[in-house]
Amino acid sequence: MQGAAALHGAVEEQLALLELMLATTPVPEAVAAAAFALMTGVYLTCLSSDLGLARRLVDHVRAVVEPVAADDPIARGWMGCAAADYDNFGRFDPYAALVWTGRARQGFEEAGHRRGALYVRIKAGVSLWLLGRHAEAEQELRATLDAGVEFGPPSVERTACLVEVLADSGQLDEAARQAALFMAAAAGRDAPFDEGLARWVLAGVRLRAGDPAGAEVEARAASALLSRVPYFARPALATVAAAELAQGRAAEALATAGDVLARYEALGGPGSFKEAFARLVHVEALRAAGDHEAAGAALRKACDRLVEQSRRIDDAALRRSFLEGVPENARIFQLTRGALR
Secondary structure, three states: OOHHHHHHOOHHHHHHHHHHHHOOOOOHHHHHHHHHHHHHHHHHHHHOOOHHHHHHHHHHHHHHHHHHHHHOHHHHHHHHHHHHHHHHHHOOOHHHHHHHHHHHHHHHHHHOOHHHHHHHHHHHHHHHHHOOOHHHHHHHHHHHHHHOOOOOHHHHHHHHHHHHHHHHOOOHHHHHHHHHHHHHHHOOOOOHHHHHHHHHHHHHHHHHOOOHHHHHHHHHHHHHHOOOOHHHHHHHHHHHHHHHHHOOOHHHHHHHHHHHHHHHHHHOOOOOOOHHHHHHHHHHHHHHOOOHHHHHHHHHHHHHHHHHHHOOOOOHHHHHHHHHOOHHHHHHHHHHHHHHO
């Protein structure tokens, strides 16, 4: 399966291939290759928000790998990556995903599989970022960047995640430098996924640096470029709303935030990537528009969602960093405490 092809087009052909894989049980010597292909399918279907198909693929890769897992550490590694992708991207449980990455790394290291061991560090870095562990996330992501090994779309996601980690941890100059390198690499390549992610993270850097007009331009471009990838299109649109709000255009920000929040609500489930950011922008747009009653109700829902998500994190230190280290999560609780005074 060609990941870039699915993100840049040829979706129908890729879906047909996924259905074929679901109907196939590989012979034992082909299990690792099948697990890799199924993992790629999980990643792509999660990004396109086809979560029902993603769930079927995860169940199938486990059914295929678990009978031979003790004797095939590489297959075990790819199974762990598939499960981590589903937990991170499909049901927003970065703690469970981090546990899976640990198991996957164990398998790859046991087999001496350098490429797999590097790949799983991308997945661990994403999980750590979503849990608010910026220093550890940066270490994992830079290790794969410095190794110079490319993994297609996950490498693009890795670079975007690194920029976000740097920005979230206050390293704005380095975040801006990495975003500029990312944009330069994506420019002129007819790769909307790459350029869309580059423009989205550049928008975030500009917003934090006090340039909301520049942020809006980049975020609008990113939203259009990522229209086939809802997982990232939603946060790009939320960034448009944040930029509008930062320019004092509360009514426009409220309309944009309401649009993106409706997209998140349509997903159902316990949460999704950057949903808390979208909810925070919606709350602050309501406050700026003077609708304090609606803002209070939206804030309570945002807080309740975070508490619900945090209950799935068994590690107390990681639970605390999720609530306090992720900027939008911390801001939601700050506003909640202020509302209770």
